[in-house]
Amino acid sequence: MAESPGLGEQALNKAAEVGLSSQLDEVENLDVNIKTDPLKLVQGQIDTVSIEGEGLVMQKDLRVEEMDMQIQSVAINPLSVAFGKIELTKPTVGSARVVLNEADINRAFNSDYVRSQLQNQKIQVNGETRTINPQNVDFHLPGEGKVALNANILLVETGETHPVAFEAVPRVSANGKTVSLENVEYGKSEEISPELTKALVDQTSELLNLSNFDLEGMTLQVNSLKVEPGKLILQAQAHVEQIPSAEN
Structure with a gap:
């Protein structure tokens, strides 16, 4: 007993x-x-x-x-x-x-907080400055040590929507506080702007940063x-x- x-x-x-x-x-x-x-x-x-x-x-x-x-x-x-x-x-x-499970990370990606972080970003597309608005961010954990992300990105000034997709391997930094994405592989969609994918890669790293779990x-x-x-x-x-x- x-x-x-x-x-x-x-x-x-x-x-x-x-x-x-x-x-x-x-x-x-x-x-x-x-x-x-x-x-x-x-x-x-x-x-x-x-x-x-x-x-x-x-x-x-x-x-x-x-x-x-x-x-x-x-x-x-x-x-x-x-x-x-x-x-x-x-x-x-x-x-x-x-x-952490896939559905919860997806929820965080589509939260007002993360959307506002991404919407504040300006990127260069074909030499022009554009404001981005992410639509339908879809985060996956396919296994094999990788994370995968697909999203449609609206360019506010032109009204164009572009698909962005990548897979990457998350790695914990030496100090154990941040996560970076390495070995980024781009999806088959035409890459309109390296900055656009970088913005999403950076946001993925930020979301997985361990300071988010500190109390x-x-x-x-x-x-x-x-x-x-x-x-x-x-x-x-x-x-x-x-x-x-x-x-x-």
């Missing part, structure tokens, strides 16, 4: 769940599980903090299918426990796994990015200065 959490653990679990939820636009399921014993808690020690979430909508309309985070050996201010808070006395490091007091440094058919899986190191908890 599983041990039921003590009153101190329960209060901290709830405080952390409320605090984390307050930083997210939407939450389908969020479960925080803090393990320690009462004696350690009084001394300001927590053995493990486990955070499991599903359907978390972060900033920029980016939905995360799954997020699992494990943090060990957490030192806290024992007095903060009385107020239902988890106040770390020193930073700690944990591990995190983030799963207050918690940042991720990605160790690996795996592309599977229909989903992206990120394995990361979590740097934790504070675990958000409920405000009293």
Whole structure:
């Protein structure tokens, strides 16, 4: 029979769940599980903090299918426990796994935020400056380590619509904070402007940047990015200065 959490653990679990939820636009399921014993808690020690979430909508309309985070050996201010808070006395490091699926990345691409980012861009087409307006952005994860994107781009000044398509291999930067697209292969459609494809490549990289998944007091440094058919899986190191908890 599983041990039921003590009153101190329960209060901290709830405080952390409320605090984390307050930083997210939407939450389908969020479960925080803090393990320690009462004696350690009084001394300001927590053995493990486990955070499991599903359907978390972060900033920029980016939905995360799954997020699992494990943090060990957490030192806290024992007095903060009385107020239902988890106040770390020193930073700690944990591990995190983030799963993004194709449909959610597509949703983010077609969100008002990303569309506004792209619409602000001016590009050169045949020597003329044009304003772009993306239509029907379609993002795919075909497997084989690649991402693929198809879009129709409206050139506002002329009313012309041009198809743009590319496949590329996402790579995590050495600092674990940004994703760049390498080995870009263009689609069969006639390439009207290298700047046009570059704008979409850059926006794809920006959307996958790991700072989008940071929460207050918690940042991720990605160790690996795996592309599977229909989903992206990120394995990361979590740097934790504070675990958000409920405000009293």
